Amino acid sequence: MNNIPAYNPQSIENKWQKHWDETHAFEASASHDKPKFYGLVEFPYPSGAGMHVGHIKAYSGLEVVARKRRMEGYNVLFPMGFDSFGLPAENYAIKTNTHKWTQWIFLKLFEHGLVFRAKTLVNYCPHCKVVLSNEDSQGGKCDVCHSDVVQLPKDVWYLRITQYADKLLEGLDTVDYPESIKQQQVTWIGRSTGAFVDFALDGVQEKLEIYTTRPDTLFGVTFMVMAPEHPLLDKYKDRVTNWNQVEDYREQCARKTEFERTQLQKDKTGVKLEGLEAINPVNGKKIPIFIADYVMMGYGTGAIMAVPAHDQRDWEFAKKFGVDIIEVIEGGDIEKEAYTGDGKMVNSEFLNTYDNKKDSIQAMLDFLEKKGIGKKGVQYKMKDWAFNRQRYWGEPIPLIHCPKCGTVGVPYDQLPLTLPDVENFEPGQDGQSPLARIDSFVNCTCPKCGGPARRETDTMPQWAGSSWYFLRFVDPHNDQAFASMDEMKYWMPVDWYNGGMEHVTRHLLYSRFWHRFLYDIGEVNTPEPYAKRSYQGLILGSDGEKMSKSKGNVVDPLDIVSLYGADTLRLYVLFMGDYTAAAPWNDDSVKGCKRFLDRVWRLMEMLTDDEGIRADMAFDVHSCIKKVSEDYEKMKYNTAIAAMMTLVNALYAKGSVSKAELLALVKLLNPVAPHITEEINQLCKLSEGDLMYAAWPKYDEAALVKDTVEVALQVNGKLRGRMDVPADLGRDDANDYFLALDEVKKLIGDKTVRKLIFVPGRLVNIVVG
RNA sequence: GCGGUAGUGGCGGAAUCGGCAGACGCCUCAGACUUAAAAUCUGAUACCCCCUGGGUGUGCGGGUUCAAGUCCCGCCUACCGCACCA
Secondary structure, eight states: OOOOOOOOHHHHHHHHHHHHHHHTTTOOOSOOSSOEEEEEEOOOOTTSSSOOHHHHHHHHHHHHHHHHHHHTTOEEEOOOSSOTTOOOHHHHHHHTTHHHHHHHHHHHHHHTTOEEEEEEEEEEETTTTEEEOGGGGGGGBOTTTOOBOEEEEEEEEEEOGGGGHHHHHHHGGGSBOOHHHHHHHHHHHOEEEEEEEEEEETTOSOEEEEEESOGGGGGGOOEEEEOTTOGGGGGGTTTOTTHHHHHHHHHHHHHSOHHHHHHOOOSOOOEEEEEEEEEOTTTOOEEEEEEOTTSOTTSTTSEEEEOTTTOHHHHHHHHHHTOOOOOOBOSSOTTTSOOOSOOOBOSOGGGTTOOSHHHHHHHHHHHHHHHTSEEEEEEESOOOEEOOBOOSSSOBOOEEEETTTEEEEOOGGGOOOOOOOOSOOSOOGGGOOGGGGOHHHHEEEOTTTOOEEEEOOOBOOTHHHHTTHHHHTTSTTOSSSSSOHHHHHHHOSBSEEEEOGGGTTHHHHHHHHHHHHHHHTTSSSOSOSBSBEEEOOOEEOTTSSBOOTTTTOOOOHHHHHHHHOHHHHHHHHHHSSOTTSOEEOOHHHHHHHHHHHHHHHHGGGGBOSOOSOOGGGHHHHHHHHHHHHHHHHTTOHHHHHHHHHHHHHHHHHHTOBOHHHHHHHHHHHTTTSHHHHHHHHHHHTOSSSOGGGSOOOOOOGGGGOOSEEEEEEEETTEEEEEEEEETTOOHHHHHHHHHTOHHHHHHHTTSOEEEEEEETTTEEEEEEO
């Protein structure tokens, strides 16, 4: 073909983007007659510093699949977090009125008893006057001003996600997530089974309830430990003779942040309660009680039975405080360290007949239940979801505090509750929300009794909207419901969700929780929101470090687009390595990708009048179709692109390309580099209409079979040459075939052939000796 | 400490079930074209040696096998997640 213009990415890309805008090319069809594909990519955080090459990788990866699906005849929904002006998700939320529905779902949770309020200690910076998350108060210092963080009691709204712990665990068996993601969810939920056991206190009415996963070791209990915050303690103020010491220790602990208590886990500290003892329910022995901060109030009952012989933490504490250590399971050396393995029971009366954990745990559970002093129990590491923030920019919590009626939900017909205009974004006093100082917002009437009442002034966390946004996309303009059941039945679940590894615990758990709740109350049609989840690896700076402004190694995607074009950028981020692995940016490799697109462009100069795929190119073209089709499905974009490079190299070696060959190539490449391939298709009139709707190419199985194939020739496992053999040579005929060949005879010489192994299509190995 | 993932040339990375290690790209070198350069095209490119050949090589040490990057045993290192969870 003559008169090929130069490849000018900028003008081609502008042209096609305009065309796509005008033709609404990416809009999903409203009709439900085709099979659907719903692909979703996690939105970048609006608070983040603009666009980032990592976002390009996240989106273009799944977009390849979405585009392939479209060419395969699917109705494709693939929403984008940025609109055409590059504005983030918040605009989309305002446009589609999603706020009302976030509040609506919250009220449903409230109605179903999944919202509750509790006082708790929070990290607070007296200087900045804000409540800090654990992440923002590392080392007990405020992340912003480095002042000392203090613990402040505060009312917190919680969502009862723990009630859904088992459902969230079970749901994992029904979805296609990578093992590493499932594992993180399981760890985060942290389910353990064990027993609650009551220990009587000597001379006192109350009992001390503990949780243990090792009821089999009850005969080895030599002391008890209570968390310093344990509420039962105050009752024994008069009985404990060293109460001053106890008070001192409790104060010390209160000053420590959660961070210090959990991260600086070196030395065990604690105080013995003098004058108060517990009684081991299985043998009646009196044992001492300590308070120590290695026991957390937030897990189990806030008190433990200590078995120093078989728990390393208890062992360390017992060594330091001189408490007895009694072995009840044989197999370790308890002088050196706690033994946590399995073995024969000793010193345990009726359990001594057992030689393994499983049986002795069961026997002990039976005993405890019969005696009425304990029962089987389950605990989770996952905590209920603290759901309020003291920020202005957040979804208002639609609750009203009425002095007569208590907490009342805002009536549904008054939704959405909107944020008032505010001049002052500074936080309120003592960790209050900025909204608390706006009387016109706070003061209201109770919807129940009509009396004066006050609005809740805290707002919801960012996680709220992201917990259900994907539902809105299937029916964004609906003002009767967040989405109609008809649309959800067609589009849900999300077929494929791609995102970063950093969101696989919280965001994924939270959104699965909301979705499962909506399913349980009949508002959505699937128990799980995402059928499949994948992730992409980070793009590192060219220095191999994580990209950050301070290191000056951030690559702006727009720079790459203006230098080489969007197609090159997409091609590069998908070619740079294993999609799921982190890889450093390399400017030279970007140029290599541009070079490949130049070579594809110049194929037009070699275009012949041949219509079909030529016989001597059939193998190359069809094996490329097979490889690319399969690799896209597995997100192995790097090897798919390598296969296309190989095909282009073969066409260059041949010096010409037929229309059908070029069409096959541009179709395969279209999902990765949509602009250049549309342009080539149009210039060469390869197919009618836009390439993005053309049928995905199919490979011909027969074209993949060759007459002869090259195999490696090995003697005693060492490579000694390569040779072509008939493709249909079978194992049975291999001995006769190979041993008759001169080059084989030469290699064997006068040695005896002991064995001949032939792997068709791969190699022949002759064992001689 | 626990859980997960990984370790392959100068670099990014390939390699279905155990079957030719290093696909593809980058870098580098050589040649062609050019007054010259760029661009482009062609070729070379793991390492070592006594170089028409041979030897060594996939974090380290063992093992299984005709055959090991891949499987088994024992380690080392890096990254990610969780972390005094009883």
